[in-house]
Amino acid sequence: MNSLIKSVFIIALPAFALIAMLDSLWYLYTAGISLQHVAHLLTAGCIVFFFLQIFIKPTPRTDAILKTHTFIIFLGCILGLLVGSLQEDDTFRGICTIFNILLTVGWIMYLVWYSYFEKRNAANNDILKVGETLPLLTFENSKKEAITTERFAGTPSIFIFYRGNWCPFCMAQIKEMVDKYEELTERNINTIFVSSQPHGFSKKLTKKYPLDFQFLVDVDGNVAKQLDIFSKNGLPFGFQIFGFKSHTVLPTVIITDSNEKITYTNQTDNYRVRPEPKTLLKIIDQNV
Template structure:
C-alpha cells in the first residue's frame, strides 16, 4: 500500500554527493566556529586585549550566536543574506587583515588570520550553497500544480493507524510538510501556524503537519499542541517521493544518534479546497524562507 517508489527517480551521484557534503558541512562549520571562539577568548584572557584577537572573537562569536539563537529561540524565516551577521563577520575579517599594521609590536598569530579566513569563507558557503535546495524548481513539479487534484496520499498517525487524504475530503486543508523536530525553522513555522488556530477554525480548515521522522517525535508535537491539528508520519518518505518533494541525506550528519533518519521531506506547503483541488503550493528553494500565515489565510479567503 505504501509502495510509491515508481514515482521517484534516484538523483545522479553528484547530486547525492552534494547532499552528503551539506549534511557534514552544517555540523562541522558551527563546531569549528565554537572552537575558534574559545581559542580567541582564551588568548584575550591570557595575553590581554588586542585588535587581532578581538576581531577573531567577533567573527567566530557572530557565527556561534546565529546558530545558537535559531535553536534557543527558533524563527520561521530570515532575510536571504542575514545582513547583521554577515556585516559583523566581514568586519571582523577586514579588521583582522589590518591588525598587523594598526598594532605594531603585537605578537602575530597566524592561526587567527587563518581562522578568520576559514570562518568567513564558510559563512559565504553557508549563505550561497548550504541554504539552498539545489535543483528544486516548483515549475518542474507537475504533481503539485495549482488547479490539479491532490493525489490520494497515505500516512500513519501517532498510533500507527493508516490515514489517507480521503479523510479530509469535503473541507479545505493545509498540508504542511516539514523536515523534523530537529529543524528550528520547521518548529517555528509550525508554532506560527498553530497560533492562527482561531482564524483557521473560523474558516473550517483542516491543518495537517507531515514529516517522515519516527512516530515518537510527531507524538511529542501532538501532545505539545493538543488542538484540532493532525501530526502524521510519511512512512519511508513514500509520499514525499510520490509528490517529488524528497531529498536524500538531508539530515545533519550525526543527528541519526537521536533517532532521526537521513532521508527526509523538503519543506512544502499545499492548500486544497473542499474538492481536493490544489489552490496554492509553496516549494521553497531556501530552508530559511517559509510563507507567512497571513499569505496562507489570504489564499484561502480568495479561493475557498
C-alpha cells in the same frame, strides 16, 4: 554525495566556529586585549551566536543573506586581515587570520550553497501545480494507523511538510500556525503537518499541541517521493543518534479546496525562507 557533504558541513561549521571562538577568548584572557583577537572573536562569535540563537529562540524564517550577521562576520575578517598594519606592536598570530578566512568562506558557503535546495524548481514539479487535483496520499498517525487524503475531502486543507522536530525553523513554523488556530478553525480548514520522522516525535507534537490538528508520518518518505519533495541525507550528520532518519522532506506548503484541487503551493528553495501565516490565510480567503 552532495547532500551527504551538506549534512556534514552544517555540523562542522558551527563546531569549527566554537573552537575558534574559544581560542580567541583564551588569548584575550591570557595575553590581554588586542585588535587581532577582538576581530577573531567577532567573526567566530557571530557564527556561534547565530546557531545558538535559532535553537534557543527558534524563528520561522530569516532573510536570505542574514544581513546583520554577514556584516559582522565580514567586518571581523577584514579587521583580522588589516591588523598587522593597524596595530604593529602586537604579536601577529597567523592562525587567527587563517581561522577568520576559513570561517568567512564557510559562512558564504552556508548562505549560497547549504541554505539552498539544489535543483528544486517549483515550475518543474508537474504534480504540485495550481489547478491540479492532489493525488491520493497515504500517511500514518502517531498510532501507526493509516490515514489517506480522502479523510480530508470536502473541506479545504493546508498540508505543511516539515523536516522534523530537530529543525528549529520547522518547530517555529508549527508554533506560529498553532497561534492561528482560532482563525483556521473559523475558516473550517484542515491543518495537517507531515514529516518522515519516526512516529514517537510526531506523537510528542500531538501531546504538546492538543488541538484539532493532524501530525502525520510519511513512512519511508514515500509521499515525499510521490510529490517529488524528497530530501536525501537532509538530516544534519550525527543527529541519527537521537533517533531521526537520515532522509527528510523538503519544506513545502500545499493548500487545497474542498474538491482537493491545489490552490496554492510554496516550494521554497531556501530552508530559512518560508511563507507567513497571514499569507496563507489571505490565500485561503481568496481561493477557498
